[in-house]
Amino acid sequence: MQTTKTLTKNDVLKSWFRWYMFAQSNYNYERMQATAFAHSMLPVIEKLYPDKEDAKAAVQRHLSFFNTEPVCGAVIHGITIAMEEEKANGKPITDGAFNGIKTGLMGPLAGIGDTLTQGIITPIMLAICIGITNNQNLAGPIIFLIAQFAIMTSIQLTMWMNGYTYGKKAVEQILEGGMINKVIEGASILGTLVMGGLVGRFIPLQTLISFDVGQVKFNLQTDLLDKLMPGLIPLALTLIVLSMVKKGVSPIKLMGILITLGAVTGILGIF
Amino acid sequence: MHISFLQAALIGIFYYLSWSPWFTYVGFFTFNRPLVAGFITGIILGQPLEGALIGAGINVIYLGFISAGGAQMGDPSFAGYVGTALALVSNLDVATAMAISVPLGTIATVLWIAKMTVNSFFVHWADREVEKGNVRRLAFINVFPPQILLFLVSFIPATLVVFYGPDAVSGMLRVMSPSVLHVFTVIGAMLPALGIAMNLKLIGNSFTMPFFVLGVILSVYFKQDILIIAIMGIVLALTVTSLRYSGKKDVNV
Numbered sequence: 001m002q003t004t005k006t007l008t009k010n011d012v013l014k015s016w017f018r019w020y021m022f023a024q025s026n027y028n029y030e031r032m033q034a035t036a037f038a039h040s041m042l043p044v045i046e047k048l049y050p051d052k053e054d055a056k057a058a059v060q061r062h063l064s065f066f067n068t069e070p071v072c073g074a075v076i077h078g079i080t081i082a083m084e085e086e087k088a089n090g091k092p093i094t095d096g097a098f099n100g101i102k103t104g105l106m107g108p109l110a111g112i113g114d115t116l117t118q119g120i121i122t123p124i125m126l127a128i129c130i131g132i133t134n135n136q137n138l139a140g141p142i143i144f145l146i147a148q149f150a151i152m153t154s155i156q157l158t159m160w161m162n163g164y165t166y167g168k169k170a171v172e173q174i175l176e177g178g179m180i181n182k183v184i185e186g187a188s189i190l191g192t193l194v195m196g197g198l199v200g201r202f203i204p205l206q207t208l209i210s211f212d213v214g215q216v217k218f219n220l221q222t223d224l225l226d227k228l229m230p231g232l233i234p235l236a237l238t239l240i241v242l243s244m245v246k247k248g249v250s251p252i253k254l255m256g257i258l259i260t261l262g263a264v265t266g267i268l269g270i271f
Numbered sequence: 272m273h274i275s276f277l278q279a280a281l282i283g284i285f286y287y288l289s290w291s292p293w294f295t296y297v298g299f300f301t302f303n304r305p306l307v308a309g310f311i312t313g314i315i316l317g318q319p320l321e322g323a324l325i326g327a328g329i330n331v332i333y334l335g336f337i338s339a340g341g342a343q344m345g346d347p348s349f350a351g352y353v354g355t356a357l358a359l360v361s362n363l364d365v366a367t368a369m370a371i372s373v374p375l376g377t378i379a380t381v382l383w384i385a386k387m388t389v390n391s392f393f394v395h396w397a398d399r400e401v402e403k404g405n406v407r408r409l410a411f412i413n414v415f416p417p418q419i420l421l422f423l424v425s426f427i428p429a430t431l432v433v434f435y436g437p438d439a440v441s442g443m444l445r446v447m448s449p450s451v452l453h454v455f456t457v458i459g460a461m462l463p464a465l466g467i468a469m470n471l472k473l474i475g476n477s478f479t480m481p482f483f484v485l486g487v488i489l490s491v492y493f494k495q496d497i498l499i500i501a502i503m504g505i506v507l508a509l510t511v512t513s514l515r516y517s518g519k520k521d522v523n524v
Contacts, residue, residue: 018410024299025292026417028390035397039413042406052404059401059409063394070296118337119473122300124501126334130306130327131497141310141323145301152297186512188474189482190504195334195467195475196486197500202331202463231491235484237461242468242475251344254465255373262370262458267450271457 005048005088012081014043016160019077020153023070032067037077037102044081048088058084061095068106069113071156075171076105078163105171112180120187121151127194134201203234205271272360274316276434279356281315283430286352287422292414305330305372308351316359325355328365329372332462335469344469346383350376353432360437361444366459367452371440373462375432382424390417482507 019040026035041062049055068076079101087093125147133140162170173179210219218224225232244254265271288294289302301307309326313319333347354372357363363371393416400408444452475483482504489495489503 020295022292022413023296026390026393026413027387028394028417029387030391031394035394035409035413038397038401039410042410045406052406055406056401056404059406063398063401063409114337115473117300119470122304123334123470126304126306126330127497128501130330131501133306133323133327135496136320136324138310138320138323140327141307144304144306148300149295149297152300153295156296182512182516185478185515186508188476188479189508189511190501191474192471192479192483193486193489193504193507194497194501195470196483196488197490197495197497198331198334198463198467199487200490201497202328203460203467205457205460229488231487234464234491235487238464238467238471241464242471245465245468245472251465251469252377254468255345255377255462258461258465259370259373259458262461263454266454266457271460 005085007044007047007081007085011043011047012078012161012164015040015077015081016074016157018042019070019074019160020156031063031065033070034063034066037066038062040077041080041084044084048084057095061098064099064102066102066106068110069117071117071152072113072159073106073109074156074159075163076102076109078160078165079105079167079171081164082167101168109171115184116187117152117155120184120191122148124187124191124194125151127198131197131201199234199238200231203237205233205237207233207271208269272316272362274356274360274434274437278315279430279434280426282312282352282356282433283426285311285315286348286429287425289348289352290421290425291418303348305333305347305351305354308348309355312352312355313359316356318359321359322355325358325363325365325368326351328369328459329354330466332369332373332466333376334463334466335472336466337469337473345373345376346379347376349379349382349429353379353429353436356433357436357440361440363440363444364456366456369459369462370455379428382428385424386417386421389420393417 019036022039023033023036027033038059041059045055045058049058062080080098083093083098083101125144129140129144129147131140132143166173206221207225208221210217212218229235241254241258244257245251249257262271285302285308289298289308291298294302302311305326306323307326309329310319310323312326313322316322329350330347333345333350336344336347350372353375354368357371357375358365358368393412396416397409397412400412471480471483486500486504489500490497495503
């Protein structure tokens with residue numbers, strides 16, 4: 001009769017810290033975050049499998065292709081740790097089961113994670129802190145640094161610990177509950193509003209075109225466009241670029257187009 | 272302003288650190304962004320506020336920057352550190368700094384691709400060591416070889432461009448007339464449209480786009496600060512979601 005092997009909270013935290021640091025350290029085209037995943041599992045594996053061959057087999061199963069968003073995807077690691085603990089205590093969990101869980105969850109969580117961390121939280125925090133900086137205030141970059149560390153670390157740690165504690169149920173809650181939709185929708189409203197604010201701040205395009213109409217000078221910007229809707233040119237430019245992005249024109253190509261457009265309109269005196 | 276080799280090397284080191292694990296994974300969300308890059312470069316060059324302002328401008332272009340599945344649209348960090356350094360030394364205004372940073376960031380994507388390719392070899396090294404039973408070796412392989420490689424492909428190019436670049440930029444500026452500089456200003460004013468559009472591709476839809484138009488009006492017509500607009504955004508987001516989701520909890524929309 002075997003004694004039960006249990007992990008302490010400290011073991012789970014040690015494992016998390018390795019992922020927190022080195023998730024992208026050896027990011028590569030062949031297996032993406034594979035070595036980082038296995039690296040983060042080492043403290044758990046060494047504790048659970050005193051037998052060298054068992055430990056080796058455990059590391060090897062986690063050296064397979066793995067790629068997710070490191071913050072929200074951390075729930076997968078939590079689940080994996082819980083599974084390893086059960087396996088070490090005699091539950092017949094196959095390598096295929098580990099792989100199934102990991103590859104099945106990494107895609108959806110990468111989608112949600114990238115949207116939340118790179119698409120919503122970071123741009124909103126940036127927009128606010130860029131705004132603060134622009135008022136000649138150095139608090140901008142400093143607040144940004146502190147806030148990002150606090151937000152990202154706490155999301156990742158919560159994901160990791162909940163994955164370990166609640167296992168698969170945790171993910172089902174995240175993926176299937178209405179909560180995540182509500183959060184993403186609310187954040188999207190905030191995000192789009194703030195993006196609009198940035199258009200006004202950072203795209204100060206005003207046309208220089210003017211005509212002489214009889215005795216009076218007619219300035220296209222002040223006499224017509226500003227009366228129709230201020231910020232019409234920056235708004236139109238952004239919407240045109242957006243429609244091209246949606247059509248699949250690559251960002252690098254769009255940069256080229258914008259640089260050319262800026263050069264031509266600048267030389268012609270349109271702007 | 273003259274840039275010493277030590278200053279150039281410090282900027283190179285921070286550029287390396289911004290892609291490294293040493294600031295934890297959150298380094299990617301902080302030291303990697305041009306806002307922070309500009310601030311740090313400014314501190315190294317003795318002009319923190321100017322640096323932060325230039326970094327803030329460059330960052331708008333990369334607002335929609337998303338690195339997903341290893342694909343990249345340029346290197347915002349390179350544009351941030353190197354672009355700010357060149358702009359400060361050559362006394363460029365923010366719009367011109369933005370215009371010169373973008374090509375820098377685009378070229379630097381090559382460094383990322385090189386790293387991602389060579390790193391694949393280290394995975395095989397890890398396979399071999401684990402096969403031999405050296406399980407702990409994996410920790411070493413996941414950290415040190417890729418970091419030495421990253422240091423070489425990031426520190427060296429960034430330091431060299433920061434150290435030798437200002438001559439090229441000032442040579443370029445000398446032959447430029449004010450009208451050419453005006454063209455740079457126009458380009459600098461157009462590029463943020465890309466960063467904003469990239470982000471809107473993700474969060475903009477028929478339901479949220481009216482809020483985007485509202486944001487433009489608040490900023491251009493009512494001349495509100497981003498901070499005030501963000502606070503209004505939070506109020507709107509809370510109100511709208513609680514209205515839309517009231518009474519249909521746990522239902523996918």
